[in-house]
Amino acid sequence: MICDEPISALDVSIQAQILNLLSELQRELGLTYVFIAHDLAAVRHISDRIAVMYLGHVVELGAADALCRSPLHPYTRALIASVPLPDPRAERARVQLPLLGDVPSPSSPPSGCAFHPRGPVAIARCREEAPALLSAATEGGEGQRQVACHLIDGPAR
Numbered sequence: 050m051i052c053d054e055p056i057s058a059l060d061v062s063i064q065a066q067i068l069n070l071l072s073e074l075q076r077e078l079g080l081t082y083v084f085i086a087h088d089l090a091a092v093r094h095i096s097d098r099i100a101v102m103y104l105g106h107v108v109e110l111g112a113a114d115a116l117c118r119s120p121l122h123p124y125t126r127a128l129i130a131s132v133p134l135p136d137p138r139a140e141r142a143r144v145q146l147p148l149l150g151d152v153p154s155p156s157s158p159p160s161g162c163a164f165h166p167r168g169p170v171a172i173a174r175c176r177e178e179a180p181a182l183l184s185a186a187t188e189g190g191e192g193q194r195q196v197a198c199h200l201i202d203g204p205a206r
Contacts, residue, residue, distance in 0.1 A: 051083045052071070054085060057087070057088070064091065082095065082096075084096055093113050098111065098113060103164050104163040106179075106197065108164065108182075130143070147169070149169065152167070153167075160177065161176045162199065163179070172199060175199055175200075182196070183195060183196070
């Protein structure tokens with residue numbers, strides 16, 4: 050079942066009810082969802098695996114908990130950092146990862162890595178060559194992860 054932004058325009062309590070219903074149906078009927086959303090907390094709640102996309106390209110793919118706990122791609126890190134923390138002290142104390150500039154036009158993407166104009170760290174290779182989605186080493190063996198980033202080391206790089 051494809052769920053494209055199924056809870057984006059709903060009140061928080063209704064969002065929770067919908068997510069719980071989807072989880073229940075998933076368990077009872079053995080459903081598989083393609084759950085498309087900008088809310089990574091909701092995505093993590095409903096998903097076993099997450100693919101993070103930027104301008105139509107997968108930039109990181111892996112197990113939901115591992116990806117949210119230790120994101121590798123700079124865009125995934127920024128998305129996770131944008132989710133507010135429920136503890137006001139922790140929220141004030143955490144380091145923000147602002148994205149630079151505006152989202153490029155999908156009809157005229159930048160050369161090289163599509164994320165390089167917005168990324169906080171980019172090297173010359175980022176501007177020249179689009180990175181392939183390759184296996185990446187993770188700390189603590191958190192399962193197979195794939196990432197499209199020249200700045201990430203991995204066994205296939």
